Amino acid sequence: xxxxxxxxxxxxxxxxxxxxxxxxxxxxxxxxxxxxxxxxxxxxxxxxxxxxxxxxxxxxxxxxxxxxxxxxxxxxxxxxxxxxxxxxxxxxxxxxxxxxxxxxxxxxxxxxxxxxxxxxxxxxxxxxxxxxxxxxxxxxxxxxxxxxxxxxxxxxxxxxxxxxxxxxxxxxxxxxxxxxxxxxxxxxxxxxxxxxxxxxxxxxxxxxxxxxxxxxxxxxxxxxxxxxxxxxxxxxxxxxxxxxxxxxxxxxxxxxxxxxxxxxxxxxxxxxxxxxx
Amino acid sequence: xxxxxxxxxxxxxxxxxxxxxxxxxxxxxxxxxxxxxxxxxxxxxxxxxxxxxxxxxxxxxxxxxxxxxxxxxxxxxxxxxxxxxxxxxxxxxxxxxxxxxxxxxxxxxxxxxxxxxxxxxxxxxxxxxxxxxxxxxxxxxxxxxxxxxxxxxxxxxxxxxxxxxxxxxxxxxxxxxxxxxxxxxxxxxxxxxxxxxxxxxxxxxxxxxxxxxxxxxxxxxxxxxxxxxxxxxxxxxxxxxxxxxxxxxxxxxxxxxxxxxxxxxxxxxxxxxxxxxxxxxxxxxxxxxxxxxxxxxxxxx
Numbered sequence: 001x002x003x004x005x006x007x008x009x010x011x012x013x014x015x016x017x018x019x020x021x022x023x024x025x026x027x028x029x030x031x032x033x034x035x036x037x038x039x040x041x042x043x044x045x046x047x048x049x050x051x052x053x054x055x056x057x058x059x060x061x062x063x064x065x066x067x068x069x070x071x072x073x074x075x076x077x078x079x080x081x082x083x084x085x086x087x088x089x090x091x092x093x094x095x096x097x098x099x100x101x102x103x104x105x106x107x108x109x110x111x112x113x114x115x116x117x118x119x120x121x122x123x124x125x126x127x128x129x130x131x132x133x134x135x136x137x138x139x140x141x142x143x144x145x146x147x148x149x150x151x152x153x154x155x156x157x158x159x160x161x162x163x164x165x166x167x168x169x170x171x172x173x174x175x176x177x178x179x180x181x182x183x184x185x186x187x188x189x190x191x192x193x194x195x196x197x198x199x200x201x202x203x204x205x206x207x208x209x210x211x212x213x214x215x216x217x218x219x220x221x222x223x224x225x226x227x228x229x230x231x232x233x234x235x236x237x238x239x240x241x242x243x244x245x246x247x248x249x250x251x252x253x254x255x256x257x258x259x260x261x262x263x264x265x266x267x268x269x270x271x272x273x274x275x276x277x
Numbered sequence: 278x279x280x281x282x283x284x285x286x287x288x289x290x291x292x293x294x295x296x297x298x299x300x301x302x303x304x305x306x307x308x309x310x311x312x313x314x315x316x317x318x319x320x321x322x323x324x325x326x327x328x329x330x331x332x333x334x335x336x337x338x339x340x341x342x343x344x345x346x347x348x349x350x351x352x353x354x355x356x357x358x359x360x361x362x363x364x365x366x367x368x369x370x371x372x373x374x375x376x377x378x379x380x381x382x383x384x385x386x387x388x389x390x391x392x393x394x395x396x397x398x399x400x401x402x403x404x405x406x407x408x409x410x411x412x413x414x415x416x417x418x419x420x421x422x423x424x425x426x427x428x429x430x431x432x433x434x435x436x437x438x439x440x441x442x443x444x445x446x447x448x449x450x451x452x453x454x455x456x457x458x459x460x461x462x463x464x465x466x467x468x469x470x471x472x473x474x475x476x477x478x479x480x481x482x483x484x485x486x487x488x489x490x491x492x493x494x495x496x497x498x499x500x501x502x503x504x505x506x507x508x509x510x511x512x513x514x515x516x517x518x519x520x521x522x523x524x525x526x527x528x529x530x531x532x533x534x535x536x537x538x539x540x541x542x543x544x545x546x547x548x549x550x551x552x553x554x555x556x557x558x559x560x561x562x563x564x565x566x567x568x569x570x571x572x573x574x575x576x577x578x
Contacts, residue, residue: 012379012380012383012384015376015377015379015380016380018372018376019373019376019377019380019396022373022376022458023396023399023400025451026399026400026402026403026451026454026455027399029411029414029415029418029451030402030406030414032414032417032418032425033410033414033417036417044423045422045423046423047422047423047428048428049423049424049425049428051425087303090299091299091300091303092300094296094297094299094300095296095297095299095300095301097296098292098293098294098295098296098297099293099296099297101293102292102293102296103293104291104293104294107293107297110297110301114300114304116562116565117304117308117309118565119512119558119561119562119564119565120308120312120558120561121512121513121534121554121557121558121561122513122515122534123513123515123534123535123537123538123554123557124315124534124537124553124554124555124557124558125308125311125312125315125554126538126541127315127318127537127541127542127547127550127551127554128311128312128314128315128318128551129307129311130541130542131311131314131318131547132307132310132311132314147307148307150303150307151303151304151307151308154300154303154304155304158300183292183295183296184295187296208404208405211407212407212408212409214407214408214409214515214516214519214520215515215516215538218519219538219542230407230409230516233409233410233413233520234409234519234520237413237416237520244417244423247413247417248413248414248417251409251410251413251414254407254409254410255405255406255407255410258405258406258407259402259405259406261405262401262402262404262405263398263401263402266397266398266401269401269404270397270401270463
């Protein structure tokens with residue numbers, strides 16, 4: 001088995017050792033969480049701590065659903081993520097396309113004005129949003145979460161997608177126009193397909209944003225009906241006793257879907273990181 | 278832009294507005310309107326527990342929060358958090374990226390390339406890990422009694438109580454370092470391989486190669502990443518503190534965003550919270566303007 005070209009081998013071996021140590025440091029906490037999720041509370045509270053579960057149990061996972069409302073929280077989180085992604089793509093995609101293909105007087109200024117809203121610090125923004133949702137009687141609903149997360153996410157979406165449309169060749173769209181297709185038809189039938197990779201990237205980032213957001217749900221809701229999983233996990237450690245087993249199981253439960261999706265869409269993620277910075 | 282020939286896009290300007298207007302209306306309704314309400318609110322006294330009425334107080338909220346020691350303590354906490362996390366994350370991220378590149382650029386063979394993919398996959402995971410999870414995991418790892426860190430070191434340190442800011446920074450760094458590593462690694466990969474070969478022909482050793490070739494080439498990316506992280510850490514750090522210390526003990530880790538949120542939703546002083554929020558937006562705007570100036574003033578970007 002050959003790993004390195006011969007001449008570079010000794011130096012690269014040292015670097016490899018360092019990278020492996022880094023990777024282990026990066027992964028150990030995840031491993032600890034995963035193993036703890038299957039330990040009994042008695043075992044977690046044991047001193048000194050054990051690494052491998054002595055007796056593995058699914059009690060923690062069950063407790064999430066029986067005691068910590070994970071059923072409804074899961075449904076909420078899926079709904080919120082779905083609508084945040086859909087709304088972000090629909091509103092942000094159309095806006096980015098319009099700004100890119102049909103510039104009008106002041107459109108460049110408008111593009112920058114939209115970007116400036118990214119500077120509104122979320123912790124500042126949630127107070128007036130909460131008052132607004134309260135007067136619309138939308139607190140403790142997922143609607144408020146979808147609105148709040150989407151509006152904070154939209155500038156990012158437009159920021160990524162507008163340059164993406166700029167870089168796409170226009171030949172196909174111009175040909176479609178000569179065939180008599182209107183602008184909306186062109187957008188719907190051709191532009192969306194051409195911009196597929198960009199949409200994928202934005203969809204992935206919007207999903208991660210919605211799936212992991214904490215500020216909006218804990219601000220908009222005081223009850224599980226209006227919480228997502230992140231808010232549920234935070235609630236689990238208030239009070240006198242910390243249910244470590246359930247907390248770790250909940251962490252694992254929240255992390256797994258976004259890990260799986262991030263790995264499955266690794267290409268889109270990498271592309272997004274390179275264009276963002 | 279080359280619109281010299283009759284472009285079908287140019288003359289129909291209202292079409293652009295049709296595409297933009299849904300997003301524009303959404304942002305106007307749920308961002309511009311609330312923020313203008315926030316500004317108006319910052320000139321009123323409004324504490325829903327005491328009374329449902331708004332009372333005009335002029336700049337009273339501003340003078341009050343600017344005279345309050347807690348405001349400055351929270352800004353100081355934010356500065357500590359920002360300085361600590363950005364410095365640690367950039368140094369460790371840079372070291373990680375250089376070693377990662379040193380390994381993957383020299384890997385050969387089938388096993389080598391699958392190892393390459395494995396590393397790339399490994400280092401994107403923390404980006405997808407929710408900050409809340411990083412927080413609760415580190416709370417367990419650093420627990421004074423049942424935490425494995427104390428067990429390993431044979432100590433009984435109450436990390437989040439005795440060294441709260443350090444502990445919060447450790448949790449944040451754990452989540453962020455791989456992300457920085459990944460960004461800088463991508464920057465190193467974009468250096469022309471021929472340049473490395475030229476350096477080798479000139480007889481450069483590893484240190485000279487790093488100092489004269491790698492670092493200057495990726496410096497723009499390092500600078501921009503550090504600048505973005507600084508603004509983010511100062512204006513947006515919330516989850517990691519909220520889910521670990523909640524701002525305590527006392528208000529040792531009460532960073533500015535959390536302080537605003539607590540003023541609003543724990544103390545229900547909406548007027549003062551609005552004044553703080555407006556101040557935060559102004560600070561963030563200044564940081565953003567500085568960032569923009571910084572990026573624009575760099576040649577080659």
